[in-house]
Amino acid sequence: MAEGKLVDKSVLKTLVPPSALNAENFQELAGKAYVEDVAAGKVIFREGEVDRKTTYLLEGEVVLSSAKGNQAVIGGTDVARHPLANQQPRPCTATAKSACKITRFDSDLLDILLTWDQLSGIEVSEITLSEEGDESDGDWMTRILQSQAFQQVPPANIQAMFMRMQELPVRTGEVIIKQGDDGDSYYIIKSGKAKVTRTSKTGAELTLAQLSDGDAFGEEALLSESKRNATISMLSDGMLMRLSKDDFNALLKEPMLSWLSWEEAEAKIRQGGKWLDVRLESEHANSGIPNSLNIPLFMLRLKADSLDPGCAYIVYCDTGRRSSAAAFLLGERGFQAYVRKGGLMENSQQVATGGA
Helix, strand or coil: CCCCCECCHHHHCCCCCHHHCCHHHHHHHHCCCECEEECCCCEEECCCCCCCEEEEEEECCEEEECCCCCEEEECCCHHHHCCCCCCCCCCCEEEECCCEEEEEEEHHHHHHHHHHHHHCCHHHHCCCCCCCCCHHHCCHHHHHHCCHHHHCCCHHHHHHHHHHCEEEEECCCCEEECCCCECCEEEEEEECCEEEEEECCCCCEEEEEEECCCCEECHHHHHHCCECCCEEEECCCEEEEEEEHHHHHHHHHHHHCEEECHHHHHHHHHCCCEEEECCCHHHHHHHCCCCCEECCHHHHHHHHHHCCCCCEEEEECCCCHHHHHHHHHHHHCCCEEEEECCCHHHCCCCCCCCCC
């Protein structure tokens, strides 16, 4: 489709979940939200199709029909604020009942923006601060090995991690990672002190935290495959240990993530596990798995204590991106967390679609 008129931002603000994005990410999405005119009778997408698009109805009415004979008309209701039949492959065919206006986003782009947005407050808050008692805590390796996160990583992986880490001498004032840059490495402070800052929408620089020996940073951008959401610069001369993105994924991320097929997830549920939806509340209300818990990713740190440490949680979102980040963060706290592989978009035949 040729690019044409952009969707009015006031209209875009009514859609779920784009309406929940922060100003910066909303603007990013708004610049790619084009209005598409669809004539009455035209098929928007077909049952069984895999298009990796998130489609919204802006005006008119659309008929959703399946080969099983199910049919629903969407238009002018709260349901229209949500994506049309947002699973892959498509669970039904969408046909314009009247002349319609729609907009379609690349599903991965939308999910990355949502994940980045919801992790924006986590990178700082997840860091273990060590403002006192550094000397009594022992060396940086001991502190790292004592963390809950590393207790879940196979010893061989930890050994390989230490072998593959590169020493990086740093100077006072040196910027290690910059807000808005791509994530390419994971860092541990071997010696020295650093500060975490974030630039506000007005351009003011806010100091959020201080780090010292044994503190790690930089994992969130790697988990979410998105850009850095804070700047970290040195307050003193020191030495960092740097692990590449590929090594982080292979040695730390993957061992801490357990992926389950639909059948494996159902088996865990029968054994007493619980579904945990880490999408926004409005997304959960529209298409959540029945009897699932809902804690949005950005609230996970605050509400993790409400979870049962003796329970297995099968974490899900639309694609698996937000849920993998959530499972990693839960794993750091010692929870037994699994990720539903592919998310809801690849499981339309099993999950309740809600709304329609």
